[in-house]
Amino acid sequence: MVLLRLFIGWHFLYEGIIKLYNPDWTSFGYLASAQGPFRSFFIWMTGDSIIGVADWGNMIALVFVGLTLLLGIFEKWGAIVAALLLALYYLAHPSFPWVAQVNVEGSYWFVNKNLIELVACLVIYQIPTSHYFGLQRLFHKKETLSQAN
């Protein structure tokens, strides 16, 4: 479980950092090519006034998830944010057989990597491990100790 949490944190943090250090990065292409039932919502996000907010929001959320899962602190919050982000990614390019697959690698039928990572995040939410490995361990111990005293 710890390994799963660390790997997902690793993945999110790296994605976030790559975007953070690349001023030219934008989610415009990904959103503009969105398919499926929520297409119009994602197209709306490409509007001039929205796209900047969407880009920054995505970047901050990615880094936040990465830090919480890697460091092992507020991991439940991290897992929820990660699941929400992944749900958005999934809905932007859903692997439904009747929807054109644009901007995706691999072959999928309903279930794709985003969905699997999403489920993994739900598991992390259900089975927190930061009290075992992570900053939370120190606080956790402090709490147990103060309770014992």
Place this chain on the structure above:
Amino acid sequence: MKFTRRDALKGLGGIPLMGAVWWAGAASSVAKKKERSAILEQLNIQPSLPSAVPGIGGEPIRVGIIGFGIRGEQLCRALGFATEEWKEEMRLAAQEDPKHTALSDFESQDKLNVHLAGICDIFDYRANKALKSFNTPDNKMERFRTHQEMIRSGKVDAVVIATPDHWHAPMAIDALENDIHVYVEKPMTHNVSETYRLRDVAMNSKAVLQVGHQHRQTLSFQTAKDIIHKGTIGHVSLIQTNTNRNDDNGAWMYEIHPDASPQTIDWDMFLGSAPKIPFNKNHFFRWRKWWAYGSGLSGDLLSHDYDRLNCVLNMGIPNSVMTSGGIYTHRDGRNVPDVLQVNMEYPNFSTGSSQPKGKEKGMTFVYSATLGNGFSRPTILMGHDGTLELGNQLTIWPDGRSTRYADMIESGKMNPDVPIYQYNPGASTPDGVASATSQYFADKGLMWTYINGARVDSTFLHLREWLSTSRNGGKVSCGVKEGFEEAISSHMAGLSYKLGRRIEWDPEQGKLKDIEGIDFDEALLAPM
């Protein structure tokens, strides 16, 4: 409270991991950025800004429209005048598809200081359509039966000519001789001798002539000029341009209006210099399909591609032209070809060289067209050091055997499969293009350009430049020199197709090299 060594390891174990991932991400991004800026610095390409045009002060310029067909209506919109029918149609289109921005683009277009004072169309329906929408209390508009009458009325300062090709030169010459400014659609002329005549008249007229190659206003083309000038792709030996269309509209099968009849159309006026034949709706609405009124692929579409490149390279008229083709996709009675391959030779032209002096010189311009397939073959300039794809966007790939980039390719800083430069002025603006033919023109940078990220109709910019020059003096982008080069080059291609032989240009004499026993005008306009 006691922390064991185990607690410290397990509690803080995530921190070095975080550090490593953060460092790896940042280092990879920064390294890529550095490499990229090193390449860009070396290329030193300056994306162009639009040239400032002095405003049109004083009284509005009085403009007369000659020809209110498909293109005539488009030109009026670029001047700021749209028919009520069109506005309604676009309003409905926008309701259906919010990305359809034609109406809002039109409404946000800057207003020109123009009075549409006259309309001249030999089809009553079209003339009345213009009057119905444009003859308002703010804009008094009058219908003239003939262009001669309009030009001599004293009621217009300038005319826009959007007629079939065989009327371009006679009307332009008449207007310029009367010092009326002229905006004439391409091709500038319909045969060889009137091309010489129009050049002489334009050079002696006080009025301003602009030929309707609006893409000269497209910013990506102006940036491409800088790219070539700086030797970014080295010596260009081959240019490939193409027409790829596969729809009836693209093959000039325009609609025939139900009101058309000998009573509503001045048929003799339409024919003009063309052979006298009885009234024929097919010829009237689909005139591009016959040499008698149109110019086929060579004058109609090659002329665009030729001028797009002449605007970037300033290569002028080719030394010789060879053409072949046929009627293979639309055997419907037309006599202009629908598949055409044109090779224009420029043995003395060079865009500069990165190799030993004298090794590289000369270029071939290839135009390849079919009206039976819509696969988008891009316009490509092939140089020794790189390849440039030219359209509304620009992309440059380095060549694997380039002399200029040899070091960078060897060290892996450049890769022949990865573009070293991309210019996309409209990157953040999704486009709504209505039809296949519009998409064809849009991809080529023939419909609009981007200024500060906003889409601007390049025809609007081209007309504005013409009107501003008419009022303030100065130079237009596509005057008689450019128009002459475009017309002669197109006619050489058409003649070579017709005669099945090489057509040569004599730069000293400034005319085509004679071929014994051949009358060029007769040969070019012959049914086949």
